[in-house]
Amino acid sequence: MPLDRTDAPLHGLTVLEIGVFMAAPFATMQLADLGARVIKVENPAGPDPTRATGPFVDGHSSPFARLNRNKESVALDLKTGAGREAFLRLVAGADALVENLRPGALRRLGLGPDELRELNPRLVYASASGFGQDGPLAALPGLDIMAQARSGLMSITGSPEGDPAKVGVPICDLVCGLYTALAVTAALRARDRDGHGQEVDVSLLESGVSLAVWEAGKYFATGDVGCPLGSAHQTQAPYQAVRCADGWVTVGAITDKTWQGLCAALDLWHLRDDPRYSDSGARHARREELIGEIEAVTTKRAGADVVAALDAEGVPCAPINDYGQVFTDPHLTERGYFWDAEHPAGPLRQLGSPMRLSGTPVRRDGAGPVLGADTHTVLGEVGYTTAEIDALIGTMSR
Incomplete structure (x- = not known):
């Protein structure tokens, strides 16, 4: 019918x-x-x-x-x-x-x-x-x-x-x-x-x-061609998956406020005022070095603890769920x-x-x-x- x-x-x-x-x-x-x-x-x-x-x-x-x-x-x-x-x-x-x-x-x-x-x-x-x-x-x-x-x-x-x-x-x-x-x-x-x-x-x-919004922005402005970056963002950092003691979590601390929140959540105060990481562009230019500093802390902590600490500071973050977790997700x-x-x-x-x-x-x-x-x-x-x-x-x- x-x-x-x-x-x-x-x-x-x-x-x-x-x-x-x-x-x-x-x-x-x-x-x-x-x-x-x-x-x-x-x-x-x-x-x-x-x-x-x-x-x-x-x-x-x-x-x-x-x-x-x-x-x-x-x-x-x-x-x-x-x-x-x-x-x-x-x-x-x-x-x-x-x-x-x-x-x-x-x-x-x-x-x-x-x-x-x-x-x-x-x-x-x-x-x-x-x-x-x-x-x-x-x-x-x-x-x-x-x-x-x-x-x-x-x-x-x-x-x-x-x-x-x-x-x-x-x-x-x-x-x-x-x-x-x-x-x-x-x-x-x-x-x-x-x-x-x-x-x-x-x-x-x-x-x-x-869907190539960032890639077109780069190519038509500079002629540069995008390439694989794993989970990393094309232009900003930190915005990617980071390793923890028991897996991975994703983080996106690209504004001044969320960057300061990440430093507070992970006790990375020495990075907050480091001129090498003064803004998202500068952090992206030194992304590998920066992620190394962050993972030196996160790899000693469980992913759930890292997410909880970042959540408490208002930093965008999330665990990487498999579909068994997605299809039983409490929020959904x-x-x-x-x-x-x-x-x-x-x-x-x-x-x-x-x-x-x-x-x-x-x-x-x-x-x-x-x-x-x-x-x-x-x-x-x-x-x-x-x-x-x-x-x-x-x-x-x-």
Whole structure:
């Protein structure tokens, strides 16, 4: 059944998704959380590959159930005339389409932006891809690691003398999804103003490059190229992980006040007025020497003690948690960040949305749907009879 929360901010909008893996499904998850009705259209013979990604709960993909929450599933083969016709009926009443197939894939099926916006001029047609819908790289397959490599992110990630390393999460996929959701929302707002839909083109590559704020500031000012710094900041210190007796903690004492607080917390009074460390820039210029002075103290103390001492002085700091600690974190738990979504396999714990709206809260409804679970309901709403839907499903199953 359609998931409905009339108090959600995007309630009343219908979004179609033709998404695989990460970028488009993550984008539409944001829109669904905010109240849009998201209808995920999948080929019954070749659905979103994430469905086949473990671990599994009673045969259902655990990652899929979380990445596709608050959505409905319709099974259609768009390569058949009947499936294409059913999809076009859905497009006629939709507000937006979000897809992340290879550029040109939907155009070859006659389902490109020109065709669909001729049918529905108010449609926002959003495409997320590796390298964009045009340009010399457009036709290349673009996974997250390729975008991290081409965008420069991998060139500044990891230890200075270490092997190439990517960001631990698929950051280009995820940021592309966030930009896509933001762009769709903006295009819908523009449509409210002028009555017309438009095309949205977001790429993993450009999403990754957009994050290079400090690196661009350096290069366009001086021509210097960034390099891996481990956990250290590009321009300020101390701002990194420091070693303790039982592990590591992170610290960011880059203002005069927090620098003085660090010196007080760690009994490093001799450093506070040392002219070599007079400001953050000076401290950064002598970062290795400075971190050595700090770790001479912190390596003799437990990480929890270092964090407690820094907290008492108002110095930004944190332990480096693993995800077992994160997913049971008392602060996140008290704020109700984690929640359980209904699913045929039983309640499935979800990561909460970071977006907290006081008057129009985000939705917390169902986990990622079973393939085709809503085909009858959705197609019935656009005029198909039960017999016609059964016949369509039978055609696709052969």
